[in-house]
Amino acid sequence: MSEIINVKNLVKKYDNNFTAVKNLSLKINQGEIIALLGPNGAGKTTLISTICGLSSITSGSIKVNGLDVIHDYRKTRDLIGLVPQELALEPFEKVINSINFSRRLFGKKDDNEYIEKLLSKLQLFDKKNNIIKSLSGGMKRRVMIAKALSHEPQILFLDEPTAGVDVELRKDMWNIIKELKNEGVTIILTTHYIEEAEMIADRIGIINHGELLLVEEKNELIRRMSVKILNIKLKKTLKRIPQKLKKYNLKIIDNGHSLNYFYNIGNEKTGITSLLSDMNEIGINLFDIQTQETSLEDIFVKIIKD
Amino acid sequence: MNFRGIHAIYRYEMNRSFRTLIQSLVSPVLSTILYFIVFGAAIGSRMDNISEVSYGAFIVPGLIMLTVQMQSVNNASFGIYFPKFIGTTYELLSAPLSFVEIVIGYVGAATTKAFSIGLIILSTSYLFVDLEIKYPFFMICFLFITCMTFSLLGFIIGIVSDNFEQLNIVPMLIITPLVFLGGSFYTIDMLPPFWQNFALLNPIVYLISGFRWSFFGVGDVPILTSVIFMLMFTSICISIIWYIFKTGYKIKN
Numbered sequence A: 001m002s003e004i005i006n007v008k009n010l011v012k013k014y015d016n017n018f019t020a021v022k023n024l025s026l027k028i029n030q031g032e033i034i035a036l037l038g039p040n041g042a043g044k045t046t047l048i049s050t051i052c053g054l055s056s057i058t059s060g061s062i063k064v065n066g067l068d069v070i071h072d073y074r075k076t077r078d079l080i081g082l083v084p085q086e087l088a089l090e091p092f093e094k095v096i097n098s099i100n101f102s103r104r105l106f107g108k109k110d111d112n113e114y115i116e117k118l119l120s121k122l123q124l125f126d127k128k129n130n131i132i133k134s135l136s137g138g139m140k141r142r143v144m145i146a147k148a149l150s151h152e153p154q155i156l157f158l159d160e161p162t163a164g165v166d167v168e169l170r171k172d173m174w175n176i177i178k179e180l181k182n183e184g185v186t187i188i189l190t191t192h193y194i195e196e197a198e199m200i201a202d203r204i205g206i207i208n209h210g211e212l213l214l215v216e217e218k219n220e221l222i223r224r225m226s227v228k229i230l231n232i233k234l235k236k237t238l239k240r241i242p243q244k245l246k247k248y249n250l251k252i253i254d255n256g257h258s259l260n261y262f263y264n265i266g267n268e269k270t271g272i273t274s275l276l277s278d279m280n281e282i283g284i285n286l287f288d289i290q291t292q293e294t295s296l297e298d299i300f301v302k303i304i305k306d
Numbered sequence B: 001m002n003f004r005g006i007h008a009i010y011r012y013e014m015n016r017s018f019r020t021l022i023q024s025l026v027s028p029v030l031s032t033i034l035y036f037i038v039f040g041a042a043i044g045s046r047m048d049n050i051s052e053v054s055y056g057a058f059i060v061p062g063l064i065m066l067t068v069q070m071q072s073v074n075n076a077s078f079g080i081y082f083p084k085f086i087g088t089t090y091e092l093l094s095a096p097l098s099f100v101e102i103v104i105g106y107v108g109a110a111t112t113k114a115f116s117i118g119l120i121i122l123s124t125s126y127l128f129v130d131l132e133i134k135y136p137f138f139m140i141c142f143l144f145i146t147c148m149t150f151s152l153l154g155f156i157i158g159i160v161s162d163n164f165e166q167l168n169i170v171p172m173l174i175i176t177p178l179v180f181l182g183g184s185f186y187t188i189d190m191l192p193p194f195w196q197n198f199a200l201l202n203p204i205v206y207l208i209s210g211f212r213w214s215f216f217g218v219g220d221v222p223i224l225t226s227v228i229f230m231l232m233f234t235s236i237c238i239s240i241i242w243y244i245f246k247t248g249y250k251i252k253n
Ligand SMILES: Nc1ncnc2c1ncn2[C@@H]1O[C@H](COP(=O)(O)OP(=O)(O)OP(=O)(O)O)[C@@H](O)[C@H]1O
Pocket: A014, A015, A016, A018, A019, A020, A038, A039, A040, A041, A042, A043, A044, A045, A046, A047, A085, B253
């Protein structure tokens, strides 16, 4: 996969001397969906703003499609569509005018066919002559997306696209994002909904205090970091872990009614079979067993805390 | 140059004023008519001619200047402040547009509006007074440059302002008094000597005088002084814009 964005040693210091991004490097591949996770104030929006031209760069460099975002800003911005975190629309403008305006700002000729297709895809077609003020919040967010896509960008930044959006619409949004990916658009999104990243991202980057803590293939990350729990309900209570079972990562819970066994699914062997046969050998009888998985959420919390 | 982008901004701004036609066009024209009635017809009929020009005709250039100056500042400052206020500047900044192109779009639209209003007032004034313009070409150029310069000034005010109060304060506390005292309704030598010196510190005096010269061939100060003043004023505004551009002051974080 070829790389489409290359952020190198980026530092962003705001006028009040606050450093929001500290020496951050990140490569984004063409055609992928990358989700940036991080708590409030982590620097996600700041990172996006420097790539898109809303913020100046204190030091470091950003290349889009091999071109510097400052030197060749016309060419790089041409490739990029941005949906900012905040809804920002002129209330008394018609939907269609607002979208056409965005396209024209990019120096593109009007293309009614493309815009109408876009409106249909975002389920805005029958609202196109409404003034923006008359739309619901979710519709406004879709107008923002339509504006960002109006000039047919190859890269789309979505800064919290599903904040304050209901479940139904969120699923629609995911479908739209996946569809765009199928059309070859590279998508960078930030989110606070970890299941959202889990659902749609190819890679996940975690940012905190202006630093990129990790960026990894989603499945790889989950596999590497996931700890599974085997919960064993016992017929008789257990006061302490017998000598023979000390080598297993076990914990007595429920006042001795159950045992929890922790294992990593990334490992070759889970150790479940030998644990169960060892238990059988020393006469501990099972009542029931079940497994629990750690979610990306648990992983996220663990990484941020460390 | 991203001409389509410039045109998009220009057209958008022009449409915005068509949507608010009453406010942007009818109201300045109406207030000028009121000035004509009060100063031209009612008071003017009792006034002596000034340098062989009837008082009603005398105030025409001043009224046009007064209106276009205030309109330019208001239109341009609001034009750029409003997107800042509602947050849509992100669109301008993330588009392949240079700062100069953004300025041309906004200032161009504000200039066009003010210039059209100026011409409309001029036409309206023919209903009230006999008017002959001595140097029409010069008049048009001078009017245009005034509109452009004050639009640049308005753009600067819009960029620098952080809230509506700041947006209003410069036009209200500085520009309006200077414009009103700039000799729209009188010549400087009608003032008591002490105030005459004071009046010469007011830059607007030179602009109104120059504009009036294009109508009647006479002004408070020599025409060359007016032209030099005008150009100085324009260059100062352009330099400030340039500084804003170079430093990214108040536009980029
Ligand atoms: N214009 C600014 N001037 C000074 N500091 C700023 C400015 N914008 C953001 N910051 C600070 O930079 C830090 C990062 O902010 P940023 O908006 O990038 O966070 P974020 O990761 O997008 O957070 P959220 O999830 O809340 O959107 C914050 O501490 C914020 O207060």
